């Protein structure tokens with residue numbers, strides 16, 4: 001219980017510090033919103049394990065060939081490489097999978 005809570009607030013911290021500069025929770029501004037990304041990823045990867053694995057691998061090295069959101073690349077250009085390690089990105093991806101967007105405005 002306390003462990004998962006800790007992992008959760010750590011995931012939130014990492015997300016806020018590193019991703020929300022470009023990805024707003026629900027609005028598409030300079031990049032697709034987190035809500036759009038999570039919705040698309042869940043359509044492609046129903047299992048949390050697959051979702052987390054694909055997303056964290058992609059963010060380590062964003063590539064057009066492996067993108068599942070090509071329309072977003074033509075709209076916003078390819079996401080830059082940020083230099084985070086895969087472990088950090090797995091925590092962020094796992095947090096994103098569990099995020100509840102219905103409460104966000």
Ligand code: HEC
Nearest residue numbers: 018019022031055059067068069072073076077078079092
């Ligand atoms: C400098 C701005 C910027 C930052 C910072 C950023 N992103 Fe992105 N991201 C983008 C843009 C623009 C796109 C849309 C184009 C694309 O898919 O490459 C995108 C797309 C994505 C996608 C869709 C991948 C696909 O299949 O195309 C994922 C997943 C993602 N971002 C995750 C993250 C995570 C997690 C972080 C924080 C660690 C993050 N992004 C930080 C700009 C950013």
